[in-house]
Amino acid sequence: MIALALDLPLNQFTSQHDPLVENFDNFELMHYPPITPSSEDTTKFRISPHTDWGTLTLLFQQSIGGLQVRPPHYTSPELDLDDEIWTSAPVFNDMVLVNIGDMLEFWTAGALKSTWHRVVPTALHGCVDRYTFAYFLHPNKNAVLVPIEAMKRDGWVPRFAGIGRTAEEHIHARITGVHGRREEADKGEVGKGVQSVVVKEVVVQPVCKEWADSGRCEI
Ligand SMILES: O=C(O)CCC(=O)C(=O)O
Numbered sequence: 001m002i003a004l005a006l007d008l009p010l011n012q013f014t015s016q017h018d019p020l021v022e023n024f025d026n027f028e029l030m031h032y033p034p035i036t037p038s039s040e041d042t043t044k045f046r047i048s049p050h051t052d053w054g055t056l057t058l059l060f061q062q063s064i065g066g067l068q069v070r071p072p073h074y075t076s077p078e079l080d081l082d083d084e085i086w087t088s089a090p091v092f093n094d095m096v097l098v099n100i101g102d103m104l105e106f107w108t109a110g111a112l113k114s115t116w117h118r119v120v121p122t123a124l125h126g127c128v129d130r131y132t133f134a135y136f137l138h139p140n141k142n143a144v145l146v147p148i149e150a151m152k153r154d155g156w157v158p159r160f161a162g163i164g165r166t167a168e169e170h171i172h173a174r175i176t177g178v179h180g181r182r183e184e185a186d187k188g189e190v191g192k193g194v195q196s197v198v199v200k201e202v203v204v205q206p207v208c209k210e211w212a213d214s215g216r217c218e219i
């Protein structure tokens, strides 16, 4: 459908996602324990701003909320994540939320943007466990990350230094960005996993008396 929408050959992307070729697809179950009133985490991101590394991410969420997205108007690798207006993503228990990842941004020369997103604490995070299922769809690990000929355009500034790298090289670069030494990482790659940034405007409010007393409450 994405190929169709972009007027590209219908196998443009499916050919890069061959089930017989090794890839980095993974399926994660994430658990965010309730935040207790005394917890320092009440002022921090639950997941700091990042983009996903693959082609698409399918998110199966509960109605707890907390996921926010950044409007996709950036053009420069010099991102200022602090001055942005973030929009809360709607949560529908019976729907799948689809995020565009880095690979599609590479291939479409930024016409499709890898969605910046983060998870912030909301009042409900003080009361209940938050669970998310995420399916991270990745291309063949030897897929090459260059803009598709028909999508090339002047003026596109790639966020990553790695135009022409393979999907596997991109994943390794991003892992280094998150877990490795910062000076070895591309600028755009520092993000997910960096838990030390404080969100000053977000305060978790107790939504029920029990929570204020015990740190847990019944919904
Ligand atoms: O838990 C969520 O809602 C988002 C998780 C996420 O962005 C990720 O794991 O990449």
Ligand SMILES: [Fe+2]
Pocket: 050, 051, 052, 117
């Ligand atoms: Fe993500």
